[in-house]
Amino acid sequence: MHFSIGMDIGLVGIKGVVMKGENIVAQVVKDTGVRPALAAKECYEQLLSDADISSDKIQAHGVSGWGSKTLSFDFDIEYLPDVVCLAKGAKWACPTSRMVVDVGAQTAKVARFDGNGSVKKYELSDKCASGTGRFLEIMSAALGLKVNNLGQIGQAASKLVEISSQCSVFAESEIISYVNTGEKTEDIVNGINYSIAKRVSTIIMRVGIQEDIIITGGVAKNDAVVRYIEEMVKVRFKDYGVDPQMIGAIGASLTAQQT
Amino acid sequence: MKPVPKELEGIELFQRYLTTFNLINIALTNFKTVEDLMAAAPEILKTLPEYDVGVFQSLRPDIVIAAFHPKNRNVVLKCAQAQIKFWQGIIDDIKADKPQLDFWFAQGPELFRALGFSPLCTETTLVASAIYQDGCEDATDLFRSKGFADHICTANVAYPGYVMNGNWKVPHVMVKPGTPCPSSNLAYQAIKKWYGNDYIMYDSTYYLDEKGLAHQTDAIRRAIAKLEKISGQKLDEAVLRQQMKESNQTYALCGELLELRKNKPNPDPGMHRILDLLMMVTLLGEPSCTEYFQLLVDEAKERVAKGVGAIPEGKKEIRALHTWALNAYMPDLYHWLEETYGMTYLTCGLSYFVNHQVDTSSADSMVEGWAQRIMNFTMERQSMSFGDVWVDDMFYLAKNWDADCGIFAGNLSCKQGWAMSKLLGDRLEDELGIPSVRFEIELCDKRTCPPDEFKHRIGSFVETILTNSKKRV
Amino acid sequence: MAIEELIRIGETIYNKYIDDWKKEGKRVIGYTCSYAPEEILQAAGLLPIRLKAIGSSETSKADVYMPKFHCTFSRHLLDQGMSNAFDFVDGIVFVNSCDQLRRMYDVWNKLVKFPYQTIMVMPYSYDKEDFEWYLEHEVKKLKSDLETAYGAKITDSSLSESINIFNETRNLQARLYEMRGAKEPRINGVDTHKIITAATSMPKKKYNELLKASLEELKKRPGITDYRARILIGGSMIDEPELLQVIEDAGGLVVADVLCTGTRWTTDKVETDGDPLYAIAKRYYDHQPCPRMTMVYERKRDFVLDQAKKNQVDGAIFSKIAFCDHHSGDNVLYQEDLEKEGIPSLLLDRDYRITDVGRFRTRIEAFFEKLGK
Structure with a gap:
């Protein structure tokens, strides 16, 4: 069995895995910060140390994500298209899946793929931050909340404050208006979760809905958003026992192995 | 925006174009490779006037490199030589105070020549976008700085910017059909308000049938009468006939060229599509335009005979239909796609010229033929009418030219194109099994989708869907 | 009270008047633009209702087909269409108003089916031959298509009757506008807008009765004197007057407008002598133009200046729905020309519906400061 490393360089986080064949040996998440190259290097070193192996044991390196092409490494590496990795990782995490919805910091991606994990169709979010x-x-910054808590806070809501602004700049001032008019924080958060779920559902509908669908990326950890998307597109996302934000890195690792 | 020196008032952009095409002519005539050119450049630059040196240094290296490629150079040279004459003519006409007519692109200049005007297409600003490192964003920004929205088509608002700054002389008259588009309509409206020049808009037909043709012809006849008053000259039937006979030949070659692209691999380099458009809007009706397309046809035929295409030999071809249009700020992208991915350019919404032969027997028949051409001019046809026309045309092209994919790199400001993009993509996928990618660009503004992002968008699409394999960088 | 009733109706897309009409077994027809010749629709025995996306809070169904940078009015309308909000109508007349609305029709035509739906083509130029073409190919065609679709006979007398009712509506609305534009207006801009909008949501005959009564009621009201600034509004169409509300909450008073859903809809009347179909066509072709008509800037400008002066405004607020090209083109030029007359203007970008009130309040209050009010 060979070792491989996969890294997914996101806008907010760098996700990395060491795999031995199809099994995860180590996984690391680091903040991307303002110096992605340094963060990527640290992530790589920590992966080796966590897996307790030396770099010469690694047979393949795969890197994807928005920042991947801006980085240089001192070893031979595969720059891989994000969506290819996502599909590969989704297929690995849930072998019956044929569609993946990934909501990351910068882009939302939806892809349909076949039994080999080959992508047949995909769509990305519009070139704007909404969705x-x-x-x-x-939005969480505007409310002084931690983004990771939005799911939980939203689920305590007693009503839905609808955010109807189309642009995130307009939306930010809209939610401030709601704060000023005395709407409860949880109800506004509920509206924010609902709003992003709508945007993501739209992209899913553009690709065309498919059973056997999974959701990945950081936003997949927000249960409220996930439930709303399920209601809107009328499917249930399949469970898979892996950290949802690691799927791209896992896919990168697996794809690199196949070269 | 840089102030215009007094001696170049009203002609700065045209002088810059003239100098640019002269430099291209010198470079391609005297040097085999771009390396040869760069080696000799320091010496040559010493002999050139300061102005020319400045122009040389402002050129985008990528387009110069692409122009030197063996498959591109002859055609680029042919185009440059024709453009030298054209821009010299424009400058001379302005100096002689010949009635200047600025027109929106989806019209042939033949008719305007026969009316005694010096016709100048306002979308020739795309040359600046394509060739100079700074593009034409400064002119666009100057117009926008008045308060106009940032989502107005950049192929239409660099023109008023240049006029405002004095790089482009205020014309005697501007002429355009009513649709499309809002961007050009509002740009022309603003110029007319500020400078008081004449502005003639004739109605465009919404219907592409016989009745539509009658309406279009009638509308153009009325525009002719108004233009005659402005130029003080009646429509010269002999000039029109000579112009239309010439453009008939050009159109026949356009048709032949489009047919030749059905060959596999496609023998016609994609970077030339922007040159096609430029030649059509500047020199249609003149022999140099016919000669340009003749060269394209000859080169394509030669490649077909040899069994080669516009892509490196041995590379697997990916046949791309550009379902919106091209970008102007980086036409060398299409060369890069050929070299990198073997992706050839079938046609697009700005280079799809349908061969329509005009009956030159009478003035009436020629005006009707000209109207017929307007109705079917690339993009005009697809955008002035029902959305189905756009979808059907692209579907027809994808099917009959055997496209492997659709690339909708859509102009952000062209909302009417974008509105059809999903339905178009679905149809290509459902009925032909052809995948599409859609993303936002701005025709003459690299800031919306910078060159690297553009390459990345198409590259990822190729690697994700079309080849399902990856590329070692 | 008639006023309250009209204000209430102005906030609805469906109401008891439409319901009563339908209960009588009569048909309703929707339209999307002030260029749709309503008189003809009414002469066919139909109740013309302007389609509004009132209450629409999202566009996710429409967004599957249309990008984020397509105007939000078009997307809300399509979304409402896809959500069956307009199922009470029996047909729809669209207009090639602008690229965004005409393409919305193209998409709608694939996704939402009504027994009768059509798009009317309005030329962009003003030659008399263009008008003749419009009359011949669009207006007469609409008439015969309606007759076929609904088995109705549109006669000269039904057209004339329709014209008289509409002209009365416009006369009464002109009186309402006069009251709004008075030195001490008896009605504010928000209520006026709702009352004007109500005309597009109910049978005109009934509307005229209510408006007549409302005008009488208004006469008894005291004039409004405690306002900071007299404001003209213009730009993209407005259904729900949230923007006017923000202006008036900030102490301003909207005393004039140049909106297609306001003054421009109501100003021009149909000639009553001669062929009625011709007269209707002429009115729609020639009425105070939309920014799409770029050949007649002077006419558009004169109208703006005229409204501003007649109503003695202190400032003008032009808003456009984000990504609207046409209004972007005009608003800037109006600003230039008003400034020459010493009338400052504020340009704003907004969605079809305004929900981020705070942002607008800040800018509008700053504008009032600038006016020295």
Whole structure:
């Protein structure tokens, strides 16, 4: 069995895995920060140390994500298309899946793939922040909340404050208006979760809905958003026992192995 | 925006174009490779006037490199030589105070020549976008700085920017059909308000049938009468006939070229599509335009005979239909796609010229033929009418030219194109099994989708869907 | 009270008047633009209702087909269509108003089916031959298509009757506008807008009765004197007057407008002598133009200046729905020309519906400061 490393360089986090064949040996998440190259290097070193192996044992390196092409490494590496990795990782995490919805900080991606994990169709979010993790970041900052808590807070809501602004700049001032008019925080958060779920559902509908679907990326940890998307597109996401934000890195590792 | 020196008032952009095409001519005539050119450049630059040196240094290296490629150079040279004459002519006409007519692109200049005007297409600003490192964003921004929205088509608002700054002389008259588009309509409206020049808009037909043709012809006849008053000259039937006979030949070659692209691999390099458009809007009706397309046809035929295409030999071809249009700020992208992915360019919404032969027997028949061409001019046809026309045309092209994929790199400001993009993509996928990618660009503004992002968008699409394999960088 | 009733109706897309009409077994027809010749629709025995996306809070169904940078009015309308919000109508007349609305029709035509739906083509130029073409190919065609679709006979007398009712509506609305534009207006901009909008949501005959009564009621009201600034509004169409509300909450008073859903809809009347179909076509072709008509800037400008002066406004607020090209083109030029007359203007971008009130309040209050009010 060979070792391989996969890294997914996101806008907010760098996700890395060491795999031995199809099994995860170590996984690391680091903040991307303002110096992605340094963070990526640290992530790589920590992966080796956590897996307790030396770099010469690694047979393949796969890197994907928005920042991947801006980085240089001192070893031979495969730059892989994000969606290819996502599909491969989804297939690995849930072998029956044929569709993956990934909501990351910068982009939301939806892909349909076949039994080999080959992508047949995909769509990305529009070139604006609405419908991405970034939208949640901006909104949580405006409310002085931690983005990771939005799911939980929203589920305590007693009503839905609808955010109807189309642009995240307009939306930010809209939620401030709601704060000023005395709406409860949880109800506004509920509206924010609902709003992003709508945007993501739209992209899913653009690709065309498919059973056997999974959701990945940081936003997949927000249960409220996930439940709303399920209601809107009328499917249930399949469970898989892996950290949802690691799927891209896992896919990168597996794809690199196949070269 | 840089102030215009007094001696170049009203002609700065045209002088810059003239100098640019002259430099291209010198470079491609005297040097085999771009390396040869760069080696000799320091010496040559010493002999050139300061102005020319500045122009040389402002060129985008990528387009110069692409122009030197063996498959591109002859055609680029042919185009440059024709453009030298054209821009010299424009400058001379302005200096002689010949009635200047600025027109929106989806019209042939033949008719305007026969009316005694010096016709100048306002979308030739795309040359600046394509060739100079700074593009035409400064002109676009100047117009927008008045308060106009940032989502107005950049192929239409660099023009008023150049006029405002004095790089482009205020014309005697501007002419355009009513649709499309809002961007050009509002740009022309603003110019007319500020400078008081004449502005003639004739109605465009919404219907592409016989009745539509009658309406279009009638609308153009009325525009002719108004233009005659402005130029003080009646429509010269002999000039029109000579122009239309020439453009008939050009159109026949356009049709032949489009047919040749059905060959596998496609023998016609994609970077030339922007040149096609430029030649059509500047020189249609003149022999140089016919000669340009003749060269394209000859080169394509030669490649077909040899069994080669516009892609490196041995590379698997990916046949791309550009279902919106091309980008102007990086036409060398299409060369890069050929070299990198073997992706050839079938056609697009700005280079799909349908061969329509005009009956030159009478003035009436020629005006009707000109109207017929307007109705079917690339993009005009697809955007002035029902959305189905766009979808049907692209579907027809994808099917008959055997496209492998659709690339909708859509102009952000072209909302009417975008509105059809999903239905178009679905139809290509459902009925032909052809995948599509859609993303936002701005025709003459690299800031919306910078070159690297553009390459990345198409590259990822190729690697994700079309080849399902990856590329070692 | 008639006023309250009209204000209430102005906030609805469906109401008891439409319901009563339908209960009588009569048909309703929707339209999307002030360029749709309503008089003809009514002469066919139909109740013309302007389609509004009132209450629409999202566009996710429409967004599957249309990008984020397509105007939100089009997307809300399509979304409402896809959500069956307009199922009470029996047909729809669209207009090639602008690229965004005409393409919305193209998409709608694939996704939402009504027994009768059509798009009317309005030329962009003003030659008399263009008008003749419009009359011949669009207006007469609409008439015969309606007759076929609904088995109705549109006669000269039914057209004339329709014209008279509409002209009365426009006369009464002109009186309402006069009251709004008075030195001490008896009604504010928000209520006026709702009352004007109500005309597009109910039978005109009934509307005229209620408006007549409302005008009488208004006469008894005291004039409004405690306002900071007299404001003209213009730009993209407005259904729900949230923007006017923000202006008036901030102490301003909207005393004039140049909206297609306001003054521009109500200003021009149909000639009553001669062929009625011709007269209707002429009115729609020639009425105070939309920014899409770029050949007649002077006419559009004169109208704006005229409204501003007649109503003695202190400032003008032009808003456009984000990504609207046409209004972007005009608003800037109006600003230039008003400034020459010493009337400052504020340009704003908004969605079809305004929900981020705070952002607008801040800017509008700053504008009032600038006016020295």
